[in-house]
Amino acid sequence: MANSDLKEPIDVAEYLFKRLHQVGIRSIHGVPGDYNLVALDYIPKTGLRWVGNVNELNAGYAADGYARIKGMSAIVTTFGVGELSAVNALAGAYSEYVPIVHIVGYPSTISQRNGMLLHHTLGNGDFTVFEKISSNISCAMAMVNDANSAASLIDHAVKECWLKSRPVYISLPTDMVQKKVEGARLKEPLDLSFPANEEEKEDYVVSVVLKYLKEAKNPVVLVDACAIRHRALDETHAFIKKSGLPVFVTPMGKGAIDETLPNYGGVYAGDGSNKGVSERVQASDLVLSIGAIKSDFNTAGFTYRVSQLNTIDFHSYMVKVKYSEYSGVRMNGVLKKVTEQLGTLSPEMGSYTPNNDIPSKESSSTDPTITQAWFWPRLGQFLEKSDIVITETGTSNFGIWETRFPKDVQAISQVLWGSIGYATGSCQGAALAAKELGIKRTILFTGDGSFQLTAQELSTMLRNDLNPIIFVICNDGYTIERYIHGWEASYNDVQTWKYKDLPKAFGARDEQIRTYAVKTKEEVEKLFGDKDFKDQESKCLRFVELYMDKEDAPAALKLTAEASAKNNAKLE
Known part of the structure; x- marks a missing residue:
């Protein structure tokens, strides 16, 4: 279709980002690269915010956390080197049914047709390699190589992302960014209602x-x-x-x-x-x-x-x-x-009622050490209505089972995909979504080993003036891995960091952060009672080193790890 035939011509990139705005997305995660730079110029023009992550893997985790709170998210990467870095996070989103629109800045359609020997390629002239990889972890692929089909491809992908609650992949070649499409289509919002059953x-x-x-x-x-x-x-x-x-x-x-x-x-x-x-x-x-x-x-x-x-x-x-x-x-x-x-039912409730009471064995103990069995019920007494709670694969994921939530608490974890390091990146996205929605507190629990994989995302939180409460459980390495195999193995050890010094190392201003080191139950009680620490209106990022024993773990983790070890050892 010639531009003169368009009623309201609009650039492809502008159309895409306006569609994302229409479905509730307000922030775009990702990392700039030369094949997406011109497209990124359209983000502020369409009422969206560029987050600017430190790497694509973290951006993918963050987009996952954002989508779980806002309903959908978007990430922009560049061809090859950028998109492959995000694949792990997007595979996790696919497995756990999280809707993310993945936009990849591509070399021009002319370069692709000519099989040019460009940077970020495999040097073999094949520009389809990476889309084939992503096709296995996307519920729709929109290869935008022609202006005539661009708008319909974008609309289909965004709609599929919402309806199937899984990632979609949209390519955006450099020479397509400013091609014109019919902007009048934007007056008709996408129909995101589920098809009615017969x-x-x-x-x-x-x-x-x-x-x-x-x-x-x-x-x-x-x-x-x-x-x-x-x-x-x-x-x-x-x-x-x-x-x-x-x-x-x-x-x-x-x-x-x-x-x-x-x-x-x-x-x-x-x-x-x-x-x-x-x-x-x-x-x-x-x-x-x-x-x-x-x-x-x-x-x-x-x-x-x-x-x-x-x-x-x-x-x-x-x-x-x-x-x-x-x-x-x-x-x-x-x-x-x-x-x-439904008619009237007379259900039997059972004798057990979950609560946040400290187990008698823990409450009667004079040992000051913070234990898993003591901490998670105690956390339930600290949580407040509408908190967002994020737990990392490991002791946190299993410990939170013993916490009864107040009303409207949302929980984020990655139980199926289980990519260590997910929770810190996810916290950035969730905290940003919470800020957009007016939710006051986002609280992260992650292990020291897990935190080291994605610690740089703390920098993105500071850059975007986010104020989550972050607990790093310091227990000397990969506890869940130890329980599966290699209790004393060096590969389950990690370097001991001065964790609470990291916000400063990442450039935090004095008024932007509060840091704490907590090593006893008494210190936890003092922390949870601190008005500044628990303040829902606080603008500060609060960062806590929480010390627990290396050998301590929730009972459910021990059982699951044992079952996992047995399953791994099966011969047939």
Whole structure:
């Protein structure tokens, strides 16, 4: 189409960034490179903010954290060297259903056609190598090589990103950035509503679910990560409140529901669960499982004790009732109708109620050492409404199971992908999203070994005037790896850093930070009682060295690590 035929001509890059603005994105993560520089000029022109990360891996982690809080995010990298650096983070987003728009600045279409020997290539004239890699971790690919199709490709990718809640890949060659497309399309917002289920099929599934629910003597609800990722929380909450059924979450589902509800029962992860939780769930004659991801760490080493004959699975792509699968029936519509048609239930709640009481063994101990068993319930007493809590793979991910959240707390972890170092990068993105939404506190818990992988992202937080509370658990290395294999092995050791000196090393202003070193329970109590430290209105980044014993770990981590070690050792 010639420019003269366009009603409202607009540059491709401007169109792209305006679409991202329309779906709620306000900040763009990434790293500049010569193939994306001109495109980056359009970011401030379209009402967006450039974050400017220290490397592409961290940018990908940050985009992941931002998307989990805001609903979607975007990252810009450059061809080859930049995009490959981000692949690990984007693979994690793909596996955990996190919607990220990945925009890659490409060499010009002319250079690609001619197979030119350009920098950032493999030197073989093949410009399709890297897109092939990303095609395996993207739910849509938009190769923008022609102005006539550019707008439709962009719209399709952004829509797919939202609806399938996974990364998409958009190439932006240097000679396409300023090509003209039809700007009038922007007047029509993208339709991001989920396709309706076939009504007759949906009604039948609803009737089947209701039949088994009414027949059940002691049903329970188990909420997992895909209830969050596939935007089914409104329907899930409505069902939980009306039914009054005992409701449990998985480790990946932590934070999915209001844990102040009287029917909240705790975290279920098979044998890694609290005894009262496992007994109640496994004694149930019907488990309504919403958005399950039954990975090893999410099930404490595949130790679920729940039969499929007693399970109804609700997913974004199907509903499975016992062994009968109804494909193409999305959970949102089914849950809504089940709730509307639900009669009165008289559920058995079970004897165990999760709380933040310190275990008696810990409360009676005179040992001043901070223990995992003592800290995580104590943390629950410190948390406040609407906090965002981020936990790293390792002791934090497992310890947080023992923390009962106040209302509206959101939890971020990477239980399935489990890339060490994820949480620090994710914290930057989540804290930025929180700032945009007016959420006061973002709190990170990460291990010393994990922190060393992505510590530079602290610099990005300072650069963007973010104010998270960061706890680095100093326990001499990779604890979760030690429990799997190599307890005394040097490869599980890390160099001891002066962690709380890092904000200054990264250029923090005096008024921008507060740093602490906490080595005893008494010092934790003093810290949690410090008005400046816990102040929701604080503008300071608060950085804490939290010391725990090298050999200490949550019981659930020990069990899961043992199961992982056995699985790794299987010969067939």
